[in-house]
Amino acid sequence: MDILRNTKRNNFLCKIIIIILFAILIIGLVQYIQKLSDSGFYNYLNNGHYKARNIDTPSKLWFNGYLGIFSRNHEFGYLNLLAIPFLLYIILLWGKFNRAVKAVFIVYIFSAILIGVKGFFNSRYAFTLYPLTIIAIFWLLYDFLKRVNAISNKNNLLGYKILSILLYLLIISLAIYSIDVRKKSYIYWWKHGNSLKYIKGPRIELIHSLERLNIGDNRKILVVNIIDFFYHTNIKGVMYSSLRFCENSENLWDRIEKENIRYILASDNIYTRPYYKILAEIMKDNLKVEIIKKAGGLKLYKVSG
Amino acid sequence: MTNIIFSGIIAFGLIQYNSKKNISNFKIFLLSLGLGPAFTSIILYWLLFMFPYKPDVFYFVAVLIFYFLILLKIIFHKKLNGNKNLINLKKSFYLFKQLIFLKKKNNIKLFLIVIIIIGLVFSIYPTFNQYSKGYLLKPLEGHDVQSYGTEGKIYYKEKTFKHRYNGEHPESGYIRFSNHSPLFPLLLTWEKIAGSIMGKDTDYYFKSITPFYGLLIVIFVFSVLSIKSVYLAFLGSAALFSSSVFFSKFFSYHIDLFRIFFFSTSIIFLASSIETKDRMQIILFCITSGFSAASHSIGAIVSGFSGLIFFLFYEDAMINRIKHFFFIIFSLFILGGFHYFYDTIWGTGWIF
Numbered sequence: 001m002d003i004l005r006n007t008k009r010n011n012f013l014c015k016i017i018i019i020i021l022f023a024i025l026i027i028g029l030v031q032y033i034q035k036l037s038d039s040g041f042y043n044y045l046n047n048g049h050y051k052a053r054n055i056d057t058p059s060k061l062w063f064n065g066y067l068g069i070f071s072r073n074h075e076f077g078y079l080n081l082l083a084i085p086f087l088l089y090i091i092l093l094w095g096k097f098n099r100a101v102k103a104v105f106i107v108y109i110f111s112a113i114l115i116g117v118k119g120f121f122n123s124r125y126a127f128t129l130y131p132l133t134i135i136a137i138f139w140l141l142y143d144f145l146k147r148v149n150a151i152s153n154k155n156n157l158l159g160y161k162i163l164s165i166l167l168y169l170l171i172i173s174l175a176i177y178s179i180d181v182r183k184k185s186y187i188y189w190w191k192h193g194n195s196l197k198y199i200k201g202p203r204i205e206l207i208h209s210l211e212r213l214n215i216g217d218n219r220k221i222l223v224v225n226i227i228d229f230f231y232h233t234n235i236k237g238v239m240y241s242s243l244r245f246c247e248n249s250e251n252l253w254d255r256i257e258k259e260n261i262r263y264i265l266a267s268d269n270i271y272t273r274p275y276y277k278i279l280a281e282i283m284k285d286n287l288k289v290e291i292i293k294k295a296g297g298l299k300l301y302k303v304s305g
Numbered sequence: 306m307t308n309i310i311f312s313g314i315i316a317f318g319l320i321q322y323n324s325k326k327n328i329s330n331f332k333i334f335l336l337s338l339g340l341g342p343a344f345t346s347i348i349l350y351w352l353l354f355m356f357p358y359k360p361d362v363f364y365f366v367a368v369l370i371f372y373f374l375i376l377l378k379i380i381f382h383k384k385l386n387g388n389k390n391l392i393n394l395k396k397s398f399y400l401f402k403q404l405i406f407l408k409k410k411n412n413i414k415l416f417l418i419v420i421i422i423i424g425l426v427f428s429i430y431p432t433f434n435q436y437s438k439g440y441l442l443k444p445l446e447g448h449d450v451q452s453y454g455t456e457g458k459i460y461y462k463e464k465t466f467k468h469r470y471n472g473e474h475p476e477s478g479y480i481r482f483s484n485h486s487p488l489f490p491l492l493l494t495w496e497k498i499a500g501s502i503m504g505k506d507t508d509y510y511f512k513s514i515t516p517f518y519g520l521l522i523v524i525f526v527f528s529v530l531s532i533k534s535v536y537l538a539f540l541g542s543a544a545l546f547s548s549s550v551f552f553s554k555f556f557s558y559h560i561d562l563f564r565i566f567f568f569s570t571s572i573i574f575l576a577s578s579i580e581t582k583d584r585m586q587i588i589l590f591c592i593t594s595g596f597s598a599a600s601h602s603i604g605a606i607v608s609g610f611s612g613l614i615f616f617l618f619y620e621d622a623m624i625n626r627i628k629h630f631f632f633i634i635f636s637l638f639i640l641g642g643f644h645y646f647y648d649t650i651w652g653t654g655w656i657f
Contacts, residue, residue, distance in 0.1 A: 018617065077547040100580035103618040107572055111607050119603065124561060127550055128603055131522050131569045135529050138541040142533045171540070175547035182549035189549075193439075193556025204444050223478070227451040230479045231458065232444065237478040 018106065053121060065120035069112050069129050076123075076130060077178035079171065083133045086140040096147075108132065141167060203296025207232050210265070210300075220259055224266035224279065226298065237265075240279065249281040253288065256303060264289060264301040307495070307510070308517065311372055312341025318375050319588070327583045332528050336589065339521045339566050342514065343596045346491040347640055349498075350599075353491075357465035361501045364464075368495075440516065440556070441509045450558040454511065455479055457493030470652035484656045486644040488599040489514075489560045516555050518562040522569065529573055560600065567597035568604050575611050579618050590615070591633050595640025602656040605645055608637055 050056040055065040063071040070080050090097060090105050097105075111129055119125030145164050152160045179186060207228050215221060215235065223229045223237040230237065238259055246252035266283070270276040282288055283301065293300040316337035320330050348371050352364050445454050459474050460466070468474040472481055493511040500506050523542050530538035546552050554562050574590035577583075594611055597604030616630040638646070649655050 075548065075550045077549070079544055079547055098580060099618045099620065100576035103579050103614045104572055104576045107575065107607065107611050107614055110610050111603070114606060115603065123550070124559075125603060127548075127561065128565055128568055130548060130551065131526055131545065131565060132572060134541055134544055135526055135569075135573070138530050138537055138544070139533065142537055168540070171544070175544050178547040179549075185549040186552055189553045189556045193553070201444070220478075225448075227448050227455060228446070230455040230477055231451040234477075236476065239478055239480045241480050242473075242478075 050121070053123070055121065061120070064123070066116040068120065068123055068126035069115065069133065072123055072126060073178070074181065076127065078174040078181075079137060079178065080130070080133055082137050082171070082174070086137055086144075089140060089144060093147075104136075108136070137171070141171065201296055203228065203298055204232065206293055206295040206298050206300065207265075209293070210235060210263075213263070215262060218260055219262040221263040221265060222256065222259075222261045224264065224270055224276065226265050226267065229265060240276070246278060249278050252278050253282060256282075262303050264303060266299055266301070268297050268299065306499070307342050307345050308338060309341075311345055312337045312339075314372050314375050314379075315340050315344055317379050319585070321379060322588060323585045325581070325583045325585065327577070327581045328585060328589075333585075333589075335521075335524055335528060336570065336593075339518060339570070340592065340596070342492055343488060343567070343599070345495055346488045347596070347599060349491050349495055350487065350644075353460060353464060353494075354466055357467070359464060361498045364498050365502050441512055443512075445508060445512060445558055447558055449560065452482055453490045453560055454493055454508065456481065456487060457490035457511065458497070460487065460491060460494040461497040470648060472653045481653075483602075484645075484648055484653060485602050486599040486605070486641050488596065488641070489563055512558050515558050515562050518566045519551075519555050522562060522566050525566065525570060525573075564597070564600040564604055567593050567600050568607065571597045571604070571608060571611060575615055579615065579620075582619070582621065587629060587632070591636035592640065594633065595636050595642075597641070598637055599641030599644065602645070605641060605656065608641070612637060 055061045070083050115125045149160055211233050220238050224240040243255050246255055271280045289301040289303055291299050292302045316334040319333050348368050352367050445451055496510040527538045527542040530541040571593035574593050578586040578590045594608040598608040612633040616626055619626050
């Protein structure tokens with residue numbers, strides 16, 4: 001038990017474990033990128049999905065994807081850029097910070113790596129760290145100014161005050177600039193975010209109209225990634241993901257007939273996504289399907305036969 | 306009821322353990338506003354898991370009984386100084402008075418500032434009434450939130466997680482996309498259960514979760530930074546809105562603000578528990594980490610890692626560190642981790 005209570009030994013053990021953890025993380029990250037590059041890493045970028053998410057070039061992939069937490073500024077604001085110098089500030093003054101700050105720093109970096117590697121394709125995941133980043137920036141700014149104040153004497157008090165004002169002005173300017181760059185987005189959400197016109201929006205109306213459609217007991221409706229259908233109605237549907245393993249349009253058509261699918265509900269944009277390539281071939285064939293309703297970016301097709 | 310009464314009961318329960326006062330009772334109360342819905346959801350999770358296929362009234366009454374038991378625990382609280390089984394009504398009344406009338410000067414300051422912030426947020430909406438009506442009456446939109454909503458609807462209809470762990474719901478044909486824990490969808494299930502008892506079938510409560518947790522994040526950022534300076538806290542909480550994404554979240558329905566609230570609080574309580582070594586802070590770290598894990602898989606992985614970091618950075622005898630570490634792991638398992646464990650072994654597989 002005395003060995004276990006030895007604080008020096010414990011601290012040494014902690015450091016060793018942290019180094020091992022980081023080594024595992026870095027090796028994992030390198031291997032992951034290596035694996036992607038072996039399997040035609042940059043070919044992924046031509047995917048329409050990546051274009052929609054603004055990560056369709058190598059530089060965008062890095063700045064808006066992997067490092068999105070700090071540099072996806074058009075969405076997260078320009079304050080996040082300050083996280084980088086403040087993280088460096090912790091590294092440079094590592095010994096001066098208490099264990100709590102060090103622990104949060106390690107968890108923050110771990111989360112940033114995890115989100116960067118596994119969640120780079122969706123900015124929602126990078127947004128997870130946003131409130132913590134804001135707290136960290138303001139907390140460390142305060143800490144930095146306090147340290148500057150402590151080492152400055154009465155002679156350069158004016159210098160300290162000017163530095164404080166400049167830094168706070170920088171933060172306020174960055175915040176205002178972030179809002180200014182995206183002011184159209186703010187105005188849009190403010191004016192239309194809760195507009196009552198959506199209550200009877202054409203999309204929802206089309207979905208509700210399906211309940212009045214007499215599909216029949218054995219007949220089914222194929223739902224192509226329209227989750228509204230499952231939430232807003234009580235009709236049984238067939239999700240496209242259950243048919244996605246069909247190799248070509250003939251196989252898919254066989255499945256549609258076998259499952260007795262009589263209607264297809266899909267959005268307008270399925271033609272642009274590689275995931276729906278085979279289905280899109282069928283949709284273009286007027287002999288097989290015909291559009292019977294069209295509203296709010298949705299199309300309802302009737303399957304012939 | 307869920308956000309105020311249940312949260313209030315949890316706040317009273319937690320305040321009993323706040324002997325060192327490293328965190329003010331008022332801050333615990335503010336945090337508990339976010340804990341109430343999550344606690345209700347996790348109780349419902351265990352009820353549906355252990356007692357499936359029961360009528361609505363069973364789950365409704367069981368949740369009420371759980372909170373009633375916490376109330377009893379508060380009233381019959383055993384004093385730490387050795388007075389056993391003392392009916393501690395006097396202390397409970399004192400805590401109530403302290404919470405409502407906010408005797409401490411700091412609390413009053415914080416309370417006023419929070420009220421001013423909320424007032425400002427509301428007053429800058431010239432058509433606040435229209436905002437809330439529009440927000441709640443607008444049908445639930447968005448791919449992700451609708452899939453969580455559909456899950457919640459299925460749990461309500463089936464009163465079991467059988468289909469959750471099989472991947473597909475044969476009655477509706479719905480196939481689940483994500484392997485995240487069902488803490489968020491269960492809020493809709495809870496609304497439907499309570500609604501069936503009260504004769505109302507709406508999803509207003511489920512839809513209100515996003516802006517509710519958004520406001521809690523603003524208050525949370527404020528209360529963390531207010532430790533340093535009130536002006537800094539004002540600046541920091543206002544700076545949150547410099548992200549158009551954060552602003553837009555107040556107008557759209559999503560799980561994001563719900564999960565981010567628990568994610569952020571868990572990491573801040575990791576720091577405060579290491580720094581203060583206060584039992585209260587460790588309890589709060591365990592609870593928020595558990596809910597962070599239960600609300601999203603990112604939270605699950607980071608919470609596990611945070612537990613390990615707590616073990617490495619908590620300065621105490623190794624035996625105490627091991628004891629705390631197991632307490633954290635146990636809380637993580639009960640509040641959120643169990644789902645991933647079960648799903649990996651008997652369900653649809655590992656998160657990724």
